[in-house]
Structure formats: C-alpha cells, structure tokens
Amino acid sequence: MTGEQTLSDTPWLEQGAEPFIKIRGVTKKFGEFTAVDNIDLDIYQGELFCLLGGSGCGKSTLLRMLSGFETPTSGSITIDGMDMSNVPPYERPTNMMFQSYALFPHMTVEKNVAFGLKQDKIPVAEINDRVHDILTLVELQDYKKRKPQQLSGGQKQRVALARALVKQPKLLLLDEPLAALDKKLREQTQFELMNIQEKVGITFVVVTHDQEEAMTLSTRIAVMNDGEFMQLGTPTEIYEFPESRFVADFIGSANMLEGRIVEDGPDHVRVKTDLGEVFIDHGQSVKEGSRVWIAIRPEKMHLSKEPPLKPGPNQAFGMVDDIGYLGDISIYKIRLENNQIIDVTAPNQIRPKSRTHTITWEEKVYLHWQASSAVLLTK
Numbered sequence: 001m002t003g004e005q006t007l008s009d010t011p012w013l014e015q016g017a018e019p020f021i022k023i024r025g026v027t028k029k030f031g032e033f034t035a036v037d038n039i040d041l042d043i044y045q046g047e048l049f050c051l052l053g054g055s056g057c058g059k060s061t062l063l064r065m066l067s068g069f070e071t072p073t074s075g076s077i078t079i080d081g082m083d084m085s086n087v088p089p090y091e092r093p094t095n096m097m098f099q100s101y102a103l104f105p106h107m108t109v110e111k112n113v114a115f116g117l118k119q120d121k122i123p124v125a126e127i128n129d130r131v132h133d134i135l136t137l138v139e140l141q142d143y144k145k146r147k148p149q150q151l152s153g154g155q156k157q158r159v160a161l162a163r164a165l166v167k168q169p170k171l172l173l174l175d176e177p178l179a180a181l182d183k184k185l186r187e188q189t190q191f192e193l194m195n196i197q198e199k200v201g202i203t204f205v206v207v208t209h210d211q212e213e214a215m216t217l218s219t220r221i222a223v224m225n226d227g228e229f230m231q232l233g234t235p236t237e238i239y240e241f242p243e244s245r246f247v248a249d250f251i252g253s254a255n256m257l258e259g260r261i262v263e264d265g266p267d268h269v270r271v272k273t274d275l276g277e278v279f280i281d282h283g284q285s286v287k288e289g290s291r292v293w294i295a296i297r298p299e300k301m302h303l304s305k306e307p308p309l310k311p312g313p314n315q316a317f318g319m320v321d322d323i324g325y326l327g328d329i330s331i332y333k334i335r336l337e338n339n340q341i342i343d344v345t346a347p348n349q350i351r352p353k354s355r356t357h358t359i360t361w362e363e364k365v366y367l368h369w370q371a372s373s374a375v376l377l378t379k
C-alpha cells in the first residue's frame, strides 16, 4: 500500500520539505477559557506524531480541530495543501479512531469494518477486497465472523483501527488509542500500531497522556501544558535535551539541583549549588550569576560506597533513605546533607563482587556523574 516515492525518515530536517499539515496560530476558546493557545505546528507525511500531556491540557481539542469536529476560534489549519476552514469533517482527508472504539455490538467484525464503505456507496466487490486486505493487515482474518463481545480488548482495538484505515484516509487521528488496554497488552499493541502505520504509510497523529507510549511510538512528540507546546522534538531530543524543568520532570524522572552560574566558558559551564560545584562539558550562553537548574536522570547517577579518589565537581554525599526493588532495576533514594532526596537507578545484574550490589538502608554513599550527564535549564 505504500506509494512509489520513498519518504525521508526525518522530513522535518529537510530544507524546503513541504509539511503535510500546517497549523498556524490556532487558538480554541470555550467561553473565557483558552483550551488551545496560539499553536504553530508542521507535521510531515508519513509521520507518527504524538501530542503528549496531562489530562485537560488541550490535546483532544487540537486533534478535534484537525478532524473538523471542533472549529478554531482563530488561526488556520491546512491539510495536504487545502485550507480546512470551511471543510466539514466528512469532506476532510482524515479519519478518527476513538478511545472507546465505538464498534457496533450487533455487527460482525467484517460488517463493522465494511460499514463506512457501504455508506459511501462503494461497489460490493471493492468493499469485499478492501475489507479482506485490511483484516489481513491487522491479522483478524480468522475473526471476521465474530461479534465485538467475542473479542479480546486488543482485538477490538484492531477492529477499530481496521475500520478507520479501510477508508484510506490520508491522515488518521487517534485519541488515546491504547488507553483501554492493560499494561502488557498496551506495550505489545504499541509495536503493532507502529508496524501497521509503517506498512500503510499513512500519517498518524496520536493523542496520549502516557509518556512511555509517546516515546515508543513517535517520530516526534509535542509536549503540551495548559494549551501550549512546552517542547517539540524527537523522543531522544525530548529525553536527553529537555528545555525546561517541566519537560525534564514530565518525561521520565529527573533530579533537580538549583544553582547559580559561576562561569560560562565556550566549552563548559560551572554552576554553584548547595551540594558543591557542577561542571557541564558544553557551553550554553547563560549570564554569570543567573539562577539555573541542573537536571540529572536517575540512571546517569553513579553510586559508590567508596569516597571519590579526589574531591571535585559532580560529586555528592548522602545516606540511603530507601531502596525500591523493581526486578530489572532498583531505585535508591539518597538523602543528601541538605535533606534533598536524589533518585539513583541501577540495573540488577548478578554482580556479586560489585560494590553497589551490597548497598543497603542507612548506609553512607557517594554519588557522582559525568560532565555530559547534567542538563542545564534556565526555565
């Protein structure tokens, strides 16, 4: 089903590439309340783009404006070169898959999937072919005579996906598509969804509040809060280079140290914090003396029972306050001298001779991290 032309993996980096969706200055107000606040966004063909944020931040409202179920208060949306201002939902090149799946309970899988095509008065032979192809794609051929209540949660989700894809939209909008599934199934279904999207080559815009899901699925993520974008980037960019405390904290977890810039050199930054000096091995253009925050991921903190060979930057000292055993990893909660708790994670390999292996409650420990591990944040 994929077209002849090969799409770039990173169209957003390509000079002059034409976005498939252009959102310009889009605002949505409900009375006095601003649900979506002056958003600009380009999405490229073939992307699996995620709108990620907590409940009520405006994700669904933005998605619904793409589908045409909601009209922007101001701003414009262009899809595939066409201004959507006066285009009703059913004339847009989009289709929407809802969280509830909204399957017809009295119809078989096959009839559920064929329903939209029948309404469009597509010839029966073509309907049969398209339904067959799409059920094969989502691996539900053997279930086509079943009714929704005879299916598992994951199978229902695939029927809903098939029903949305069979209409061959240019853009599929998915609002929390996996929220009804339990954790294990959700993880498996994330990979299925990615594979299917890759096979059909259709642009997907997915709304989710689940950061792991967004990280797994997406080509790019927009992190939303209070109707605004906090950051836009690839999963790696957002995780490794958060631009604000909000994003550092929202995506994964981050230890946050407050401090002041002592020196901003061309290839390094030195920051004075309560816990001593932090040295970061890249420059950043921040004013000396200004207040900043240092974010360090728990997996980038190293724990040791031995004091460092010599004192220096990027070190701290504390006491083990708590240990959480999660099977594959353990989380150590380290209470520092200023009472701040720092999270450190370490994988649970069998390492009988390792020092960290024997670290236990109430023990004195030393922390250190590499100069490249700390992220400097100014907001």
Ligand SMILES: Nc1ncnc2c1ncn2[C@@H]1O[C@H](COP(=O)(O)OP(=O)(O)O)[C@@H](O)[C@H]1O
Binding pocket: 030, 035, 053, 054, 055, 056, 057, 058, 059, 060, 061, 062
């Ligand atoms: N039709 C509506 N009328 C009034 N307020 C609405 C309407 N739809 C959404 N909202 C409000 O707009 C905000 C964003 O909603 P929504 O986009 O559904 O959030 P999300 O999908 O991120 O959880 C919420 O505070 C919600 O209560």
Ligand SMILES: [Mg+2]
Binding pocket: 059, 060, 061, 175, 207
């Ligand atoms: Mg929502």
